Every structure is written in C-alpha cells, then in structure tokens.
Amino acid sequence: MESIYNKSFDELVSYFESIGQKKFKATQVFEWLYIKRVKFFDEMSNIKKDIIDRLKEDYVIEDISLEKVERDIEVNKYLFTLNDGNHIESVLMRHDYGNSICISSQVGCNMGCRFCESGRLKKVRDLDAYEIVQQILMIEDDIKERITHVVVMGIGEPFDNYDNVMRFVKIINENKGIGIGSRHITISTCGLIPGIKKFMEESGQVNLAISLHAPNDEIRNKIMPISKVYKIDDLLRVIREYIDRTNRRVTFEYILLDGVNDMDECAVELGKILKGMNCYVNLIPYNETENISFKRTKNHQIMKFYDILKKKNINVTIRKEFGGKVDAACGQLRAKKKGEL
Numbered sequence: 001m002e003s004i005y006n007k008s009f010d011e012l013v014s015y016f017e018s019i020g021q022k023k024f025k026a027t028q029v030f031e032w033l034y035i036k037r038v039k040f041f042d043e044m045s046n047i048k049k050d051i052i053d054r055l056k057e058d059y060v061i062e063d064i065s066l067e068k069v070e071r072d073i074e075v076n077k078y079l080f081t082l083n084d085g086n087h088i089e090s091v092l093m094r095h096d097y098g099n100s101i102c103i104s105s106q107v108g109c110n111m112g113c114r115f116c117e118s119g120r121l122k123k124v125r126d127l128d129a130y131e132i133v134q135q136i137l138m139i140e141d142d143i144k145e146r147i148t149h150v151v152v153m154g155i156g157e158p159f160d161n162y163d164n165v166m167r168f169v170k171i172i173n174e175n176k177g178i179g180i181g182s183r184h185i186t187i188s189t190c191g192l193i194p195g196i197k198k199f200m201e202e203s204g205q206v207n208l209a210i211s212l213h214a215p216n217d218e219i220r221n222k223i224m225p226i227s228k229v230y231k232i233d234d235l236l237r238v239i240r241e242y243i244d245r246t247n248r249r250v251t252f253e254y255i256l257l258d259g260v261n262d263m264d265e266c267a268v269e270l271g272k273i274l275k276g277m278n279c280y281v282n283l284i285p286y287n288e289t290e291n292i293s294f295k296r297t298k299n300h301q302i303m304k305f306y307d308i309l310k311k312k313n314i315n316v317t318i319r320k321e322f323g324g325k326v327d328a329a330c331g332q333l334r335a336k337k338k339g340e341l
C-alpha cells in the first residue's frame with residue numbers, strides 16, 4: 001500500500017473529492033502529518049471514524065528508521081534504514097542562517113563520479129518521495145528544531161529520479177505542511193541535460209546547482225563519466241538558457257582534488273568559461289576517504305584558486321569544512337554499513 005507521505009497537498013485534495021469528502025480534510029491530514037507528527041491515522045481526532053477507516057484502506061503512514069547518528073558541534077550525520085533494509089544517509093549542518101540538510105534521493109548512484117563513495121557502490125533503486133520527505137521529518141524530530149534549508153546533494157543523482165524528487169519538493173514546499181520555501185531548496189545535478197531542461201520549465205523558485213568539478217571535458221572525463229555523454233559546452237549552453245529563462249542564479253560546485261583539477265590554469269579556464277554568467281562557484285575542499293585515492297588540495301592552493309576566480313570577477317566561496325570527525329563525505333556511513341570499508 002502507498003505511503004500517505006507520498007501525496008502532495010493537491011493530490012490529497014483530489015483524493016478526498018474522489019471519495020465524496022470536503023477538500024479541507026486534506027488540510028487537516030497535512031496538519032496531523034507534518035505539524036502534529038502523528039504516527040497513526042487513529043490519532044487524527046478531528047477526522048470521523050469512517051474517513052479514518054477509508055484512509056487506512058488506501059494508505060499507510062510509513063516511516064524510515066534511524067540506524068545511527070554521528071554528532072559533532074555543527075554537523076550531524078544520519079544513517080537511515082529503509083523498509084526493505086537498504087540504507088541512505090543525510091547530513092545536518094548548522095549555519096548562522098539556519099539548519100540545512102543534505103539529503104539522499106537514491107540508494108547508491110549510477111553516475112560513477114570517481115571521487116564519490118556513493119558512485120562506487122552503484123544504484124540499488126530510486127527513493128520514493130516519502131523516503132526523501134522522511135529524512136527531514138526524522139532529523140527535525142531528532143534535533144527538536146526546524147530545518148530551514150534543504151539541498152538534494154546526498155546519495156544519488158536527483159534528475160535520475162526526477163518525478164519523485166519534484167514530488168518531494170512539492171510536498172515540503174506546501175505551507176500547510178513543512179513549509180520550506182522554494183528559495184531554500186536546492187537540487188544539485190552532475191549535469192543530466194534532459195533533467196535540467198525539464199527543471200527549467202517546472203522549478204519555480206527552486207535553486208539549481210551543478211556539480212561541475214572541472215573546466216574542460218578532458219579533466220571532467222577522468223573524474224565524472226557522465227561528461228562523456230553530456231559535454232561541457234552543451235551543459236553550459238543549457239545552463240545559460242536556464243538563467244535567461246528563469247532569471248535565477250546557478251551554483252557550480254567544484255570539488256578541489258590535488259593535482260587533478262586544482263591547478264592555476266584550471267582556475268583561469270574556469271573563470272573564462274563562466275565569464276558573464278549569473279552564477280557563483282562553491283569550492284569544496286575534498287573529504288578524503290580510505291577507499292578512494294584522491295587527495296585534498298593544500299590550503300594555500302585552495303586560496304590561490306579562489307583568488308584567481310575572484311580576480312576574474314567570479315562570485316566564489318569556499319565551502320566550510322564540516323567533515324573530519326563524522327564521516328561526512330557522501331556515502332561513507334552507508335559504505336561502512338555495507339562492510340565495504
């Protein structure tokens with residue numbers, strides 16, 4: 001049976017209409033699920049028993065379960081077990097502007113980025129929307145605080161699970177439920193052009209981030225197999241179109257890997273290809289893992305790379321490092337759980 005957390009508000013309205021009930025039942029159910037956080041339909045005390053019975057026939061209130069939390073001052077890393085025994089993870093980062101979480105959209109990932117634990121373990125399956133929603137609910141329950149920002153950049157490629165991810169966005173964006181504003185939600189893709197084109201039409205105010213990680217196809221091919229399918233020129237052409245059409249700024253994620261993509265000439269080339277674009281570049285110091293041989297770029301080179309981009313008038317930041325004590329590189333907890341490390 002389907003999880004009721006899979007349903008957007010509009011879908012619940014249609015459901016209640018289809019069973020001869022008033023639309024406002026959808027508001028009541030959303031409040032019970034997302035504000036009061038009940039675990040059983042029977043707890044929805046302002047809904048009549050015959051409707052509760054019908055809900056029980058059609059849906060389940062399905063949870064994922066919390067397997068493990070690693071806690072540090074500004075970051076918590078969560079490992080969840082899904083109902084079929086698979087594992088996913090999410091990371092909570094406490095910023096001065098609020099609580100941000102990085103969540104998973106698939107079990108494993110088929111994109112095969114060479115620097116990534118999740119890519120190493122391959123995709124097992126897509127997540128349903130409710131399994132993505134549940135990551136937020138469970139973390140809010142754990143910290144007893146609201147999540148203010150969501151980035152879909154954990155395990156998985158969101159545009160390889162497009163429909164469920166967009167359904168998830170609709171659910172958490174709904175004011176009668178969790179109510180996370182579109183501008184506080186970011187979808188990060190490794191560059192699936194068909195997904196970006198679709199997103200361009202449907203994203204509203206939701207942010208787009210691109211995992212670029214190289215200034216040209218030659219380097220990108222070595223670390224991101226997807227670039228053999230979607231060339232960097234085509235990718236940038238579509239991003240320019242996205243910016244023109246949506247008037248939204250795009251973020252380019254750039255993981256700095258020692259001796260691979262962090263040389264001065266890479267920064268110069270990156271500045272050149274992004275010139276004049278409404279974007280900003282997020283430089284990410286690499287979080288080393290035991291299984292992957294890439295090394296973190298030295299601090300002085302990170303600063304040099306940053307300075308070169310700055311001088312080329314590119315908006316650039318260096319991502320604060322949360323990693324270290326908790327296994328914060330994407331996919332590490334899950335990999336450990338699978339006994340692969």
Ligand code: SF4
Pocket residue numbers: 109110111112113116117118119120154155156157190330
């Ligand atoms: S970096 Fe993202 S897209 Fe690439 S393999 Fe890892 S999870 Fe997949």
